[in-house]
Amino acid sequence: MRKDMCRAVLLAVSLLAPHICSAQAANPARETADPTEVVIKAYPPHCHPVPGDPQDGVDLSMVGGSAEQQVVQIDPISGKYVLTRDDYPTTAPGVWQRDGTRLHEFVFRVPKDGNPLCIGTRGSHSLGLAQLRQAIDARPYRRKVLRFTAWIATRKVDAVRLWLAAGTNERPKFFNIVASSGNWKEPVVGSKGWFPVGLTIGPLPCNADQISFGVTLDGGGDVWMYQPNLEAIDARTVKGDNRRQLDKAAAVMRNLDRGGSCGL
Numbered sequence: 001m002r003k004d005m006c007r008a009v010l011l012a013v014s015l016l017a018p019h020i021c022s023a024q025a026a027n028p029a030r031e032t033a034d035p036t037e038v039v040i041k042a043y044p045p046h047c048h049p050v051p052g053d054p055q056d057g058v059d060l061s062m063v064g065g066s067a068e069q070q071v072v073q074i075d076p077i078s079g080k081y082v083l084t085r086d087d088y089p090t091t092a093p094g095v096w097q098r099d100g101t102r103l104h105e106f107v108f109r110v111p112k113d114g115n116p117l118c119i120g121t122r123g124s125h126s127l128g129l130a131q132l133r134q135a136i137d138a139r140p141y142r143r144k145v146l147r148f149t150a151w152i153a154t155r156k157v158d159a160v161r162l163w164l165a166a167g168t169n170e171r172p173k174f175f176n177i178v179a180s181s182g183n184w185k186e187p188v189v190g191s192k193g194w195f196p197v198g199l200t201i202g203p204l205p206c207n208a209d210q211i212s213f214g215v216t217l218d219g220g221g222d223v224w225m226y227q228p229n230l231e232a233i234d235a236r237t238v239k240g241d242n243r244r245q246l247d248k249a250a251a252v253m254r255n256l257d258r259g260g261s262c263g264l
Contacts, residue, residue: 043191044153047120047222050111055081060104071099088167090210093136093230097214102128106217116153119215120222125158132225133214138166138204141211145202145235148213150228153194158219159187164199164230166208179204187218194226200238 049056055072058081069086086099096110096117105126109118119130148164163182181199199213213230217223 043193044118044155044222044224046155047107047109047118047224049107049109053108053110055098055108055110057081058083067101069099069101070103071097072103073097088135088210088212090135090137093134096132096134098130098132100128100130100216102126103130106130108132114227116224116226117228118222118224119217120155121217121220123220125220127219129216129218131214131216133212134230135210135212136230138208138211141166141232142204142206142208144204144232145200145238146204146211146230147198147200147233148228148230149196149198150215151194151226152188152192152197152215153224153226154188154190154192155222155224156191157189157217157221157223159189159217160221160223161187161216161218162197162199162214163216164201164211164213166201166204166211168205168207168209179208188223200233202235 058072060083062083070083071086071089072081072083073089073091074080075082083103089097091097098108098110100106105122105128107120107122108130109116110132111117117132119132146164146166148162150162152160152162154160161183163180163184165180165182179201181201204211211230213228215223215225
């Protein structure tokens with residue numbers, strides 16, 4: 001695969017609407033008198049939880065040094081948040097799942113008022129990884145082109161990766177990825193002020209069951225995410241290398257769509 005096909009799809013500001021860029025860039029730097037609000041003007045602070053967040057009450061001590069990926073989710077019997085083996089649960093749009101390895105070494109912040117989200121390590125380093133992700137039903141998005149955008153800021157991170165993927169549950173072990181985009185090979189490192197990120201996939205196959213997107217902190221540091229958004233877009237607006245990738249994806253989907261069920 002060509003290098004330009006493998007590199008991170010961290011889109012330039014020009015791919016975002018100018019009015020969105022100006023508004024989002026201004027918001028993190030605005031002044032506020034609210035002591036619970038997070039304002040990031042340069043490099044971000046350490047991540048700290050939202051007071052009273054019920055997910056922070058989950059006992060993570062059982063994780064220990066396990067390399068098995070786990071997730072915090074609601075137990076269907078008790079109705080309370082519990083830590084379980086990560087089975088890639090599909091939840092409603094807007095629900096941020098906390099998952100990863102050695103989760104007791106991380107802290108999360110997921111406010112409900114539109115302020116930035118974050119992941120950070122409790123100490124200076126971790127041998128685990130932690131994610132904030134959404135995993136939603138893919139059926140309404142089949143045959144569509146999707147774009148995930150957000151603003152990101154980092155503080156002394158070892159590696160931060162962002163992704164947008166679609167998968168099926170055709171294999172015994174979910175998640176069988178059928179479309180994906182992300183900076184897998186070129187993670188964000190070190191400290192950076194706010195910068196925009198955009199990832200694009202599609203058209204989604206007709207067998208896609210789940211869409212997953214979010215941010216991963218691998219190792220130490222703190223990562224903040226602001227105004228994450230997933231939307232279906234007009235494929236005609238995608239240009240350059242991303243346009244060529246989408247054209248190839250569409251050709252693959254047409255070849256797989258022998259019965260015509262996709263209408264591709």
